[in-house]
Amino acid sequence: MNNPSVNGNHDEQRADAVAPTTHWAQIGESTFVAGMWLLFHVHRVLGRWPFLACLYPVVTYYWLTRPVARRSSLEYLERLHASRGVWSKAPGWRESLRHFRMFAQVILDKMLALSGSYPASRVHIDGHQSILALIARGQGGVLVTAHMGCIELCQVLAEKRDGLRLNVLVHTRHAERFNRVLDRLSPGNKVRFLQVTDFSAATAMMLSERVAAGEFIAIAGDRVPVQKSKTTSARFLGHEAVFPSGPYVIAALLKCPLFLMTCTHAGDGYALRIAELAARVELPRARRDQAIAEYARIYAAAIEDRLAGAPLDWFNFFPFWAQTGDAGAAPARPQQAQQQ
Numbered sequence: 001m002n003n004p005s006v007n008g009n010h011d012e013q014r015a016d017a018v019a020p021t022t023h024w025a026q027i028g029e030s031t032f033v034a035g036m037w038l039l040f041h042v043h044r045v046l047g048r049w050p051f052l053a054c055l056y057p058v059v060t061y062y063w064l065t066r067p068v069a070r071r072s073s074l075e076y077l078e079r080l081h082a083s084r085g086v087w088s089k090a091p092g093w094r095e096s097l098r099h100f101r102m103f104a105q106v107i108l109d110k111m112l113a114l115s116g117s118y119p120a121s122r123v124h125i126d127g128h129q130s131i132l133a134l135i136a137r138g139q140g141g142v143l144v145t146a147h148m149g150c151i152e153l154c155q156v157l158a159e160k161r162d163g164l165r166l167n168v169l170v171h172t173r174h175a176e177r178f179n180r181v182l183d184r185l186s187p188g189n190k191v192r193f194l195q196v197t198d199f200s201a202a203t204a205m206m207l208s209e210r211v212a213a214g215e216f217i218a219i220a221g222d223r224v225p226v227q228k229s230k231t232t233s234a235r236f237l238g239h240e241a242v243f244p245s246g247p248y249v250i251a252a253l254l255k256c257p258l259f260l261m262t263c264t265h266a267g268d269g270y271a272l273r274i275a276e277l278a279a280r281v282e283l284p285r286a287r288r289d290q291a292i293a294e295y296a297r298i299y300a301a302a303i304e305d306r307l308a309g310a311p312l313d314w315f316n317f318f319p320f321w322a323q324t325g326d327a328g329a330a331p332a333r334p335q336q337a338q339q340q
Contacts, residue, residue, distance in 0.1 A: 040111040051108060059104045063097055069317040073099045076314055079237040084308040095312075102265075102312040106150050109270075113152040116159065122269025123156045130276050131216070134257065135163045140211035141257040144221040144247040144277070146303050149264035149313040153272055154218070167210055169196045169219040204253055211254045218261065221247045221299050222316060224323050231323075232289065234296040237304060242323040248295040251281040258295075260302050264310035275302065 043051040063070055077091040077099060087095070112118040134141055143166075145151050158164045170193050196203055207217055221243060224231050230245040251258040258281050263272045277298060283291045307314055 043108055055104045059100050063100045072317050072319050080311055083237045086311045099312050103315050109150045110152045113150055113155050120156050123153050123272055125157055125272045127274040135214055138214045140215045141259060142251040143216055143218040143259045143261040145218055145261050146222045147315045150270055151263045153263050153270055165215040167215055167217050168193045208254055211256050219247045232293045232296045234300040236300040239321050241321050243296040245292045248281055248292050252283045262306045264306055264313045
């Protein structure tokens, strides 16, 4: 979702009709830095409920005028229900609108999390002991995440635990502006955004140095990169989907543990869960593609489990099952994932 100008709105509506499988990075999201900064100040002046009262009409308008995002929302909800039976009947437009409104609420929580203003008492953290053990030994690792819930609440974990530093890899060109916003919201914060649009030897060396220094690298496992990149495929909510190979290749190159980190709604707050996917990612040359596909299968299954308990927390408002490796290489053949 994005926050375009009037002309941008017209262009996006035209793109909706002409190119429904546009790469996610070209579609954009409403969490652009300027928009997030404005929303945060509206909340600070007016409070949460006036903020939401102002925001909901905007979200409803967006839902009405963005057919690609609306169809993508409904496709996800229908496939989740078919796989997990989370509602008493098949979801329709009401659930899709609730899906958009949930995202609107999470936008605010993202800003509160990054500013250090979200109440830590409303974040239940589970599975972080293995990370703390690594920190105690001066070691780091890779955290694969997803665009679900409010993953920015990892800031709460970083603030609670001395020595935990997080580096979030992003595939778009907003990293420096995000960091400037972070510095203004919460000087001295322990979460940094790193722009990685092209994975080079220099990038690998930089990440290796950070992990060796006991830092953690966080990377989304549910969106293919902007630049040409290897992908794999796995079953997700009953259908074959394309996933990036990057998280597993990076963990293998850095020779460090790989964890899944998610943050979804639970009660009146969130549950931040960390689970080890592999103590060491092994990608044997003879079966490299198959090994990557197996890691993606494990990741996809774990994400499904999380979403079954928080069905409105999935925030990929684009044709997710139509992703390809282009901008990128062709995805791994589906049968590779099915053979695992």
